[in-house]
């Protein structure tokens with residue numbers, strides 16, 4: 269075909285007279301794409317700019333890390349990491365192998381530092397994700413392994429934590445910090461053993477008068493499982509016989525909030541503020557960690573408990589991996605869960621353990637949340653640091669449900685009913701049922717009224733014992749009533765005048781204490797009267813029984829010296 273030079277559409281655009289040509293330069297004159305070398309030049313330029321930007325961001329992130337401004341630090345490292353990743357993907361072909369290696373190393377360190385910052389914010393799930401990503405880049409990265417080990421230790425996942433510290437120690441970088449890493453490794457080994465054996469020993473701390481840092485504990489689950497309960501919903505059951513003092517479980521708080529409350533007038537407001545902070549903490553944790561969120565969502569709201577699923581106890585073990593999806597717990601449900609399951613750290617045992625009277629603490633502990641109330645409890649709890657220790661307060665048979673007293677079991681039926689209302693429960697235990705029935709007797713009500721009106725306690729005890737003989741109330745049932753009227757018994761045993769007057773006509777103190785311990789379990793108020801009695805009798809008679817009582821109240825404290833220190837508390 270003849271070349272039609274006037275057919276403008278066939279002309280290159282920049283030679284088209286309809287489009288005035290712009291000044292042409294170099295390769296542009298031929299309308300060719302930029303040469304490889306030009307592209308390289310431009311990319312290099314971009315690379316340089318990005319590098320400068322990254323440098324700035326990295327310095328900023330490091331500074332925030334050193335200043336311990338964790339939130340901003342996480343943010344800065346996130347920006348830095350995504351810039352690095354962008355750079356790798358956009359300049360992939362242009363990066364020399366060593367440049368690529370350098371950037372990947374920087375990402376690894378940034379992930380490690382972000383993990384550190386996240387762990388300080390207690391965002392352990394995300395911190396662990398960062399560690400794992402960093403270790404994908406460099407599986408022996410010392411800083412990351414050290415950080416991951418510490419996070420896992422915090423989460424009581426001792427065996428994987430140990431593995432991290434062991435690998436970290438192989439790194440030549442560990443030299444400078446090997447003492448510290450070794451320290452963590454030893455701690456892990458000790459706690460791992462404790463978590464498997466439950467061989468805790470609080471003796472030294474107790475002998476030292478609970479001064480100094482509370483002893484290091486590990487999570488431990490004894491011979492127990494979660495099952496359907498005849499009391500309500502789910503409960504915790506033993507799978508083996510346990511004698512008084514046996515450790516049932518040790519569990520670390522999901523969250524706690526503590527304070528020394530100011531003067532009385534302010535204390536209600538202060539408690540409200542604490543409660544709000546506590547709710548915020550738990551809500552925050554449940555969104556940060558899928559496992560925590562999922563486990564919280566399995567707790568009772570106090571409604572329709574019998575329809576609730578029975579979770580496997582393994583789910584609550586720290587080493588159980590979280591494979592769960594995020595759950596969103598709506599605020600109303602969260603409030604109900606916390607209302608039903610949170611425990612106040614104001615148990616008498618906490619006060620004995622060296623805390624002030626105006627000290628107030630609240631917390632949530634998973635496994636303890638499955639323990640139902642009974643007025644004849646077989647277990648007690650003790651708070652040490654963030655840990656809750658549950659032990660048998662009397663002998664328990666395999667298959668029996670573990671129960672706490674949510675309120676004072678050494679109080680009369682009416683008082684217990686009043687207290688159960690504040691807990692939103694209606695106790696139907698054997699003791700409550702028996703006493704309910706007995707209270708139809710006019711004599712029983714008269715005894716109670718007598719106690720309320722401050723009648724002579726010796727006379728009250730005498731009358732109650734006489735009536736029980738007449739009603740043919742024996743064994744456990746007799747112990748129920750003695751526990752309900754314990755305030756009269758203890759006052760009588762304590763008063764020399766009363767004992768002089770009624771001594772022979774009322775039963776001996778140790779027989780009454782023994783009968784109550786058998787059904788209601790050991791209790792510090794029983795221990796107190798017992799040790800006072802021992803002192804009056806000149807010392808060591810009854811020491812073995814006192815120690816047994818003491819084990820029921822505080823668990824199996826290993827050294828006798830520590831037991832004696834505890835007994836002294838009750839003088």
Ligand SMILES: C[S@@+](CC[C@H](N)C(=O)[O-])C[C@H]1O[C@@H](n2cnc3c(N)ncnc32)[C@H](O)[C@@H]1O
Pocket residue numbers: 497499500501502503567568569570571573576608609636637638639640641642691692693694695696697
């Ligand atoms: C800490 S939870 C105990 C575990 C609960 N049963 C579950 O299934 O998750 C406390 C709740 O259990 C129920 N509960 C505990 N003890 C009870 C009792 N003695 N009588 C009736 N309900 C009880 C009440 O609904 C209470 O709010």
